[in-house]
Amino acid sequence: MLSFKRPVLLAGRLFRNSHSTNGDLSFLDSVDHYFNKAAEISSVDKGLLAFIKACNSIIKFHVPLKRACGKLELIEGYRAQHSHHRLPVKGGIRLGPNVDANETMALAALMTYKCAVVNVPFGGAKGSVRIDPSKYTSTEKEAILRRYTVELVRRNYMGPAIDVPAPDYGTGSLEMAWIKDTYSFLRHTDINASGCVTGKPISEGGIQGRQEATGLGAFFVLREFFNDEDLVRKVGLTRGVKDKTFIVQGLGNVGLHASEFIHRAGGRIIAIAERHGGLVDETGKGLDIEVVKSYHKKNGTLNGLPNVKNITDTEKILELPCDVLIPAALESQIHSGNADRIKAKVIAEAANGPLTPAADKILEGKGVVILPDLLVNAGGVTVSYFEWLKNLNHIEFGRMTRRMEEHGKRVLLSALENQYGNGHKIPTSLRDELSRGNTEVDFVHSGLEETMVTGWENVKKTAQEKGCSFRKAAYLVAIERIAKSIGDQGIFP
Structure with missing residues (x-):
């Protein structure tokens, strides 16, 4: 396979090739580094470890685009399929x-390991298109992504049983609708065509709860961590999310929803760092997330929000004292150049690869607890799995059961009133609440909570048994689960 290398941008600083003079690795090398560290304490055969780590395949192609100004451009596209031990990828x-082959392969590898950690039956993949989305019109982006879809289908790199894309940085539900429409046109006899992509609008086969899934999943992991008195005592904190201080980097889909759930649980968001500016609360009460959300939606920036401190050097926000730092932006944001200035007691990696190995080592040496990306941001792919299942089953969750549940609950409540009520009736509002049947979003949130809590328990147990970090434990869980799957298939007899 060709080796694709490029300078790596780490929080505004340029690092050359795989290794910088400061000791930071590229994103792909970082993922391999973490894998290798976990592999050292695994019982898996070395040949099988090499097979698990290798990226199975990657394609690169060019998409022609005639822009509104008449200029013809060639747009670079990639799709990496890291592991086919489970299908689809x-x-x-x-x-x-700045996307390239190495970054795409690194993200695909993380997807493989992430799915394994939370026991979602997919192999890992990733796609990328090398454009600055802010410099292209919606019509131009639609043309690019529709042609990107054509290229994937042409190479048999897409389909509900082969490879199922989803949104990532720079894409959302609208872009997934374009992709689904293009695939359905090309494969018009495929009855499961809606399952070719996830993260779609509800009207196009999407699922309730997908938008907040990654942020909610991150919250579930944080909640479980803070419910463990022994763990939080080691970093000098008390149980519970309430009154803990949080700094969030990134107010995209992940950072915003994580902030909302933390705020509802009583946590205090004391600062938010965004690409074009950040906010710091100086009242001690924490930022009002609903006000921040509304202002950001209206203005497209946090700059100028009244009654809070506005900061332009957003990297400095990461270095403010807090209980929990949540990097929810891009990879390699905490590195050898700023790790020693991080004052958080806990870091929850809501982004993919936000810490370099050099930063990881520095922070672990300071006693900082790192909740790894393989687990913390697995909520998105978990609910994508639910959406895929919904598409294959051609029915929304709860449609067959909701009315039956409500009828059964009403009968039970009436029986309780007649038997034990002594003439007293349950108030109508309470009766309505108690008898409400489960909706699709109820099923999704419940399934997500079960997945994230179980994933956390497995990672925590492994870390305790092996005496290692949560990151190494997460990689170890993934390695051993993938190895078992491959072994059960008889690929390595």
Whole structure:
């Protein structure tokens, strides 16, 4: 396979090739580094470990685009399929000016390990298109992504049983609708065509709860961590999310929803760092997330929000004292150049690969607890799995059971009133609440919570048994689960 290398941008600083003078690795090398560290304490055969780590395949192609100004451009596209031990493979499509083969392969590898950690039956994949989405019109982006879809289908790199993309940085539900429509046109006899992509609008076969899934999943992991008194005591904190201080980097889909759930649980968001500016609360009460959300939606920036401190050097926000730092932006944001200035007691990696191995080592040496990306941001692919299942079953969750549940609950409540009520009736509002049947979003949130809590328990147990970090434990869980799947298939007799 060709080796694709490029300078790596780490939080505004340029690092050359795989190794910088400061000791930071590239994103792909970082993922391999973490894998290798976990592999050292696994019982898996070395040949099988090499097979698990290797990217099975990657394609690169060019998409022609005639822009509104009449200029003809060639747009670079990639799709990496890291592991086919489970099918379909799964992973988002990212738009960015600096994406390349190495980054795409790194993200695909993370998807493989992430799915294994939370026991979602997919192999890992990732796609990318090398453009700055802010410099292209919606019509131009639609043309690019429709042609990108054509190229994937032409190479048999897409389909509900083959490879199922999803949103990532620079894409959302609208872009997934374009992809689904293009695939359905090309494969018009495929009855499961809606399952070719996830993260779609509800009207196009999407699922309730997908938008907040990654942020909610991150919250579930944080909640479980803070419910463990022994763990939080080691970092000098008390149980519960309430009154803990949080700093969030990134107010995209992940950071925003994580902030909302933390705020509802009583946590205090004391600062938010965004690409074009950040906010710091100086009242001690924490930022009002609903006000921040509304302002950001209206203005497209946090700059100028009244009654809070506005900061332009957003990297400095990461270095403010807090209980929990949540990097929810891009990879390699905490590195050898700033790790020693991080004052958080806990870091929850809601982004993919936000810490370099050099930063990881520095922070672990300071006693910082790192909740790894393989688990923390697995909520998105978990609910994508539910959406895929919904598409294959051609029915929304709850449609067959909701009315039956409500009828059964009403009968039970009436029986309780007649038997034990002594003439007293349950108030109508309470009766309505108690007898409400489960909706699709109820099933999704319940399934997500079960997945994230079980994933956390497995990672925590492994870390305790092996005496290692949560990151190494997460990689070890993934390695051993993938190895078992491959072994059960008889690929390595």
